[in-house]
Amino acid sequence: MRDAEQVWFNGGGSQVEAMERAGAAVAREAARFAIGRGILMLAGPGNNGGDAYVAARLLSEAGHDVAVAALGGKTEGTAAEMRMRWHGETVSLEEAVPRPIVIDGLFGTGVARELTKDVKTYLHHIVNNAQFSLAIDLPSGLETDSGDDLGAATMDVTVAVGSLKPAHMLGAGLVRCGHVLLADIGIPVSGPIWSLGRPQLSAPAVDAHKYSRGMVLVVEGDMPGASRLCARAALHGGAGYVMLAGTGSAEAGPDALVHRRVEDAGALRNALEDERIGAVVIGPGLGRSDAAHAKLDAVLESPHRAVIDGDALTLLGFETADRLSRRDALSVLTPHAGEFGRMFEGGEGGKIARTRAAAARSGATIVHKGPDTVIADGDGAIVANSGSSWLSTAGTGDVLAGLVGARIAAGGSAGQAVWLHGRAAQLAGPAFAADDLIAHIAPAMKECL
Numbered sequence: 001m002r003d004a005e006q007v008w009f010n011g012g013g014s015q016v017e018a019m020e021r022a023g024a025a026v027a028r029e030a031a032r033f034a035i036g037r038g039i040l041m042l043a044g045p046g047n048n049g050g051d052a053y054v055a056a057r058l059l060s061e062a063g064h065d066v067a068v069a070a071l072g073g074k075t076e077g078t079a080a081e082m083r084m085r086w087h088g089e090t091v092s093l094e095e096a097v098p099r100p101i102v103i104d105g106l107f108g109t110g111v112a113r114e115l116t117k118d119v120k121t122y123l124h125h126i127v128n129n130a131q132f133s134l135a136i137d138l139p140s141g142l143e144t145d146s147g148d149d150l151g152a153a154t155m156d157v158t159v160a161v162g163s164l165k166p167a168h169m170l171g172a173g174l175v176r177c178g179h180v181l182l183a184d185i186g187i188p189v190s191g192p193i194w195s196l197g198r199p200q201l202s203a204p205a206v207d208a209h210k211y212s213r214g215m216v217l218v219v220e221g222d223m224p225g226a227s228r229l230c231a232r233a234a235l236h237g238g239a240g241y242v243m244l245a246g247t248g249s250a251e252a253g254p255d256a257l258v259h260r261r262v263e264d265a266g267a268l269r270n271a272l273e274d275e276r277i278g279a280v281v282i283g284p285g286l287g288r289s290d291a292a293h294a295k296l297d298a299v300l301e302s303p304h305r306a307v308i309d310g311d312a313l314t315l316l317g318f319e320t321a322d323r324l325s326r327r328d329a330l331s332v333l334t335p336h337a338g339e340f341g342r343m344f345e346g347g348e349g350g351k352i353a354r355t356r357a358a359a360a361r362s363g364a365t366i367v368h369k370g371p372d373t374v375i376a377d378g379d380g381a382i383v384a385n386s387g388s389s390w391l392s393t394a395g396t397g398d399v400l401a402g403l404v405g406a407r408i409a410a411g412g413s414a415g416q417a418v419w420l421h422g423r424a425a426q427l428a429g430p431a432f433a434a435d436d437l438i439a440h441i442a443p444a445m446k447e448c449l
């Protein structure tokens with residue numbers, strides 16, 4: 001957004017015009033919710049406050065009852081001009097009395113440090129005593145690139161100005177923002193970071209056969225249930241052929257699943273010689289024995305696309321970037337936060353920046369899981385909000401790994417798998433077990449055809 005604004009200013013756009021548009025967008029949304037109730041507008045010293053003064057003026061002109069509570073200190077630049085154009089009631093934040101509607105324009109993308117105790121106390125008191133709260137651009141006290149909480153209050157609605165910022169989809173922002181509305185202010189925005197939308201998929205071609213649909217080999221581990229969940233998800237994720245390669249202890253599950261006896265890494269290497277394989281999945285229930293390690297080596301040394309999950313990520317540890325950057329074929333890693341930390345310790349910035357850096361170092365696509373899943377590769381990042389907090393149950397990661405295998409074997413993307421997984425969870429409703437999730441993948445896919 002910062003870059004987009006700069007380009008727009010260079011092309012003759014003015015700060016005043018941008019702020020008028022932002023304030024107008026906020027006033028439009030606020031009016032829909034206010035329905036005649038009194039409005040308290042909180043205004044800070046920067047441009048977020050500038051937006052607030054514009055919105056206060058426009059709402060007041062439209063007949064709303066508006067008071068402004070201004071943060072002490074000097075207002076600068078365009079915001080100062082907008083403050084001068086506001087002729088209504090203004091009190092200090094300390095003096096402000098809560099009103100039914102609160103609009104928070106204290107700080108936006110410019111918040112640079114923890115809110116002071118005083119500001120935080122007043123802000124929370126006012127928001128908690130309002131019937132409805134709306135944040136301009138971001139809840140004040142939410143760090144824009146990481147979603148870190150620097151003292152923000154939880155809002156009902158946040159009007160994102162011009163584009164979504166990472167904090168609308170990451171970390172504490174998931175709770176603090178409430179419902180996010182995106183207001184177009186006529187400034188074109190583009191960049192390498194996206195939010196995940198519903199993918200467009202197509203039905204198999206008329207001449208499709210099981211191998212052209214994508215063959216997925218799932219390496220069975222010490223916990224056969226996990227491998228089986230993964231393989232079943234791959235079947236329902238659209239793969240044409242799914243083979244579970246192991247010692248047969250997982251021999252159960254749908255008859256469509258092909259079991260191949262693979263005792264050790266040597267046998268796995270033989271199985272991996274099949275050129276028809278579209279993707280290999282290793283990690284779900286794999287275990288961390290020497291035998292598991294040897295199987296992982298066999299997969300990494302194969303020329304196939306690979307999905308690396310669970311124990312396989314822990315086995316790789318700090319060698320991940322080194323080993324994966326030597327692979328020619330696509331590798332997709334699906335770590336949760338703990339596994340990510342064991343592979344790529346440290347790293348600067350928020351989840352998006354850290355995941356992009358790890359993708360650049362390893363050459364892999366990284367699906368950094370959580371309620372704010374970040375999918376990064378060399379081209380950029382896509383952020384996905386999970387779809388359902390009920391996904392926080394054992395086995396859902398195995399299902400995702402199988403789905404990623406199915407989609408990349410079919411020439412699709414990890415993002416498709418993440419979307420299908422989240423949507424299947426929504427369709428499954430509350431308190432599902434990972435097994436049940438699989439039955440909802442096909443209905444989720446139907447929405448993409």
Ligand SMILES: NC(=O)C1=CN([C@@H]2O[C@H](COP(=O)(O)OP(=O)(O)OC[C@H]3O[C@@H](n4cnc5c(N)ncnc54)[C@H](O)[C@@H]3O)[C@@H](O)[C@H]2O)[C@@H](O)CC1
Pocket residue numbers: 005015018019022023044045046047048049050051106107108109110111112113114115116136137138161162
């Ligand atoms: N640049 C533009 O022309 C546009 C900016 N827009 C608005 O401008 C916002 C960004 O404006 P700014 O960059 O001025 O930044 P903000 O208005 O978010 O905040 C910056 C100000 O807050 C102070 N500050 C930061 N953290 C603080 C803390 N913890 N305690 C006390 N003071 C603190 C800073 O010293 C600075 O004065 C966006 O979020 C959006 O609302 C919109 O008007 C659209 C156009």
Ligand SMILES: [K+]
Pocket residue numbers: 048104105106107108135136137138139140
């Ligand atoms: K704000």
